[in-house]
Amino acid sequence: MLPVHGEGEAGDRAIQQALEAAWPADLPARDERHLLAAGRAVLRADATGIGRTRWPDVFGPLGQVLAPAFAAGRFRVQAAIARRDGTDRAVVHLVWAGRDRGGTFADGRITDWYFTRTTTSKGVSTWTVRPPV
Template identity: 50%
Template structure:
């Protein structure tokens, strides 16, 4: 999911997170390369059936600058009685 968000590749695999990728209209040029996850933690959200995965990652931007400590939160949701967690649109904070 982080790769799809940061690079634009594979977004069609996550239609709930990237609905624009389903019809092909939301094609995005890759923004990052050499992505490496540095830390991850998942926490239950205050709302029932929701969780948030906090990722700290590193990657090279389009200019080639490799930066550590980038942050992305990926929210997930599941319906009562359903064991499948569905990713929602991620939020990148830096």
Template identity: 65%
Template sequence: MTRSPARSPRLLLIATMVLVVAGGILLTVPQTPRAPAISAPRAPGPTTHPTATAESSRAAQAGAPAQATASAASPQSASASALPPHGEGVAGDAAIQKSLEDAWPADLAAADEHTLLAAGRGLLRADATGVDRAEWPALFGDPDQAIAPAFSTARFRIQAAIARRNGSPNQAVVHLVWAGTDRGGTYTDRRITDWYFAHTSTKGASAWTPLPRT
């Protein structure tokens, strides 16, 4: 039976010395202690009130439209919204007159405005119903050969009228709102007609002359 050779004492001695040297080296190297990681303290956040936040958000969203609505609420739009409904009758005429005056402030002398309104009303009546067309032969021609009127006098009514300058002191327009029944029997109110005038002077006399409708 063959016996395994005994380990050499020399090898054991070398191994022991290597371990001793390695341990000494490790003991001589300074160990830097690692500082524990410290997280920065979190700043306290603002206290949130759900109700207040919701109200602020709604106010921010509604800010621009609210301003636009306020700026759009002009006297003219307010007057337009106050117009009576169609078919209101004579009771609604005053509101229509006021809306015209609010939307288009007066800019003529009182005497000129009075003259123009009277002429504009007469011209509209003559044109729509045929009444007194002979007073304006330059506009309506021979009354006996004139076109038959489109509206009857029974339910013809001028609801409102204003006279204003039309670009210059020598030009004017009469703006009329009216109602009437046509030859077919259909009644319609809040019709709109404009008559234009030019201021003329002849031998020291001045007058407002109606212009032909084109």
């Protein structure tokens, strides 16, 4: 059972549990942890503008493709999962809440970030976020 919209942080656990039940884990724990951290960071950069220069392929070389719609203190990730999306791809599915600069609050917002597994010339495997299409 999902919480009522506007319940606040008290409902976040139920959203997390619902995501996990609907889409069982299928990645190694290390990959999942890495992808969740990266997905949260990319979403935060997208919503608040903080850290956009870390992903020039996503946000442009100056990180200023769009003006941020949310202040850092008015944004939170309610729940997140990382799952396979093919053999060398993964998706980080995030549910989040925020109050925009106009003062409108909304929770249950959904964003997906897609990642591709790449291997460096030294044989190290990494996950790279894909720009939105």
